[in-house]
Amino acid sequence: MKKREKTQKRMTTQRRVILKVLKNTDIHPTADWVYQEVRKELPKVSLGTIYRNLGTLAEAGEILELNYSNSQSRYDGNPNPHYHFRCQSCGRVYDLPLPYRPEMDKEASSTCQHKITGHRLEFYGICHYCRRANSEKSQ
Amino acid sequence: MKKREKTQKRMTTQRRVILKVLKNTDIHPTADWVYQEVRKELPKVSLGTIYRNLGTLAEAGEILELNYSNSQSRYDGNPNPHYHFRCQSCGRVYDLPLPYRPEMDKEASSTCQHKITGHRLEFYGICHYCRRANSEKSQ
DNA sequence: TTAGTTGCAAACGCTTTGCCGAAAA
DNA sequence: TTTTCGGCAAAGCGTTTGCAACTAA
Numbered sequence: 212m213k214k215r216e217k218t219q220k221r222m223t224t225q226r227r228v229i230l231k232v233l234k235n236t237d238i239h240p241t242a243d244w245v246y247q248e249v250r251k252e253l254p255k256v257s258l259g260t261i262y263r264n265l266g267t268l269a270e271a272g273e274i275l276e277l278n279y280s281n282s283q284s285r286y287d288g289n290p291n292p293h294y295h296f297r298c299q300s301c302g303r304v305y306d307l308p309l310p311y312r313p314e315m316d317k318e319a320s321s322t323c324q325h326k327i328t329g330h331r332l333e334f335y336g337i338c339h340y341c342r343r344a345n346s347e348k349s350q
Numbered sequence: 351m352k353k354r355e356k357t358q359k360r361m362t363t364q365r366r367v368i369l370k371v372l373k374n375t376d377i378h379p380t381a382d383w384v385y386q387e388v389r390k391e392l393p394k395v396s397l398g399t400i401y402r403n404l405g406t407l408a409e410a411g412e413i414l415e416l417n418y419s420n421s422q423s424r425y426d427g428n429p430n431p432h433y434h435f436r437c438q439s440c441g442r443v444y445d446l447p448l449p450y451r452p453e454m455d456k457e458a459s460s461t462c463q464h465k466i467t468g469h470r471l472e473f474y475g476i477c478h479y480c481r482r483a484n485s486e487k488s489q
Numbered sequence: 490t491t492a493g494t495t496g497c498a499a500a501c502g503c504t505t506t507g508c509c510g511a512a513a514a
Numbered sequence: 515t516t517t518t519c520g521g522c523a524a525a526g527c528g529t530t531t532g533c534a535a536c537t538a539a
Contacts, residue, residue, distance in 0.1 A: 221493055221538050242528080257496045262529060264494095279418050279470070283528065296464050308461050316473065322447050324478035325435050331418070332471045334455065339463035360513050360518060381503080396521045401504060403519095422503065 220271065226264045228252050233274055233288035239295070239304035241283045277304060279333050292329070298338035300345075307334065359406060367391050368403045372413055372427035378434070378443035380422045416443060418472050431468070437477035439484075446473065 232248045233240070240248075246261045265286055269276040275287040277295065285304050296305045320327045337345070359365075371387045372379070379387075385400045404425055408415040414426040416434065424443050435444045459466045476484070 219493080219539095223494060223538070225495075255496070257498095259497075259530075260495055263531095266530095294458070296458070296462065296466065298464070299467075305462070305464065307458055309458060315471075319433070319435070319446055319448060319473045323435065323444070325437070325444065325473075326476045326478075326481055327435065327473050328438075328475040330471060330473045332454075332469060334458045334464075334466050334469045336467040337465045342465055358514095358518085362513070362519065364520070394521070396523095397503095398505075398522075399520055402506095405505095 220267060225249070225253060225256055225260050226267070228256075229261060229264045230268060230273065230288075233268075233286055236288065237306065239277060239285045239287050239306075241285055243283075245286065279331070294332045294334065296334045296336070296338070298341055299335050300337050300341040303338055303340070305338065359410065364388070364392060364395055364399050365403045365406070367395075368400060369407060369412065369427075372407075372425055375427065376445065378416060378424040378426050378445075380424055382422075384425065418470070433471045433473065435473045435475070435477070437480055438474050439476050439480040442477055442479070444477065 228249050229245060232245055238244075242258070242261050242265055245265065246256070246258050249256050249261065265274070265276070265284075268274045269286070272290055275290055276284050277287055278284040279297070282302075287304075289306070292311045294307045294309050294311070296307050297303070298305075315330055316327045319330070367388050368384060371384055377383075381397070381400050381404060384404070385395070385397050388395050388400065404413070404415070404423075407413045408425070411429055414429055415423050416426055417423040418436065426443075428445070431450045433446045433448050433450070435446050436442070437444075454469055455466045458469070
């Protein structure tokens with residue numbers, strides 16, 4: 212029951228380009244990758260602006276921040292809840308075409324006294340790209 | 351089927367105390383909390399030693415590193431796969447008494463070409479402790 | 490006009506690492 | 515004796531923030 216932020220958000224050129232970049236890729240990029248892309252269009256943009264806007268957009272529910280793992284966050288232009296696969300070899304993140312299961316929250320709620328509002332599920336292993344690279348290497 | 355590390359690990363006083371501290375709590379502490387606890391017994395221990403040993407123990411499969419979220423890692427003295435609940439208000443992590451579901455890996459595998467070896471599932475919301483604190487505050 | 494936003498650079502916080510003396514085996 | 519490990523402090527790295535100028539509304 213958090214009170215809505217009072218400050219209203221402005222649609223700036225920078226925010227528009229950042230959002231566009233994110234909506235047009237499915238690689239779940241890091242903040243730095245977004246920075247490099249946005250720079251192609253707005254050469255003077257700063258990394259601080261990228262972070263600030265990614266935060267603003269995530270807070271507004273327009274994108275997802277995938278901050279599993281304590282190294283870098285990755286961002287997803289698709290804000291609908293869905294599951295991911297993360298490659299332990301290269302770090303890439305992929306979407307998985309699995310149905311989202313809100314009933315798991317209910318099941319979990321019945322086992323404890325916490326108020327459960329959602330869950331995050333991430334699979335890991337070796338991605339098809341790295342598997343191929345490895346089998347080529349070992350030949 | 352990862353190849354065993356060649357270098358053999360020594361059981362030092364520091365490592366023993368760190369492991370003991372972790373096995374005797376269920377709060378999924380941060381490295382710094384472990385540091386403070388270990389210092390009560392070994393006042394000269396350094397934070398670097400804590401981090402090195404937590405890494406070694408996690409690699410050896412004796413503990414789990416819960417590095418969801420890109421802030422601080424938390425550590426779990428129970429190395430068996432299980433699910434957690436994280437409070438979005440205070441950051442505490444709790445175990446959930448839900449059965450672990452290895453069959454989800456098979457189901458996910460059938461939807462893609464990646465080699466899936468496991469998954470991590472974390473529920474979130476507001477913990478019972480914070481709920482109580484909030485309702486008291488608003489009275 | 491005015492309150493949110495930007496670019497810049499410095500600061501931050503957690504974690505890792507290099508060095509050398511200490512201690513397991 | 516050999517080889518890993520620990521204490522210390524500095525470095526690393528992704529991210530955040532303070533500030534003055536700028537700009538959307």
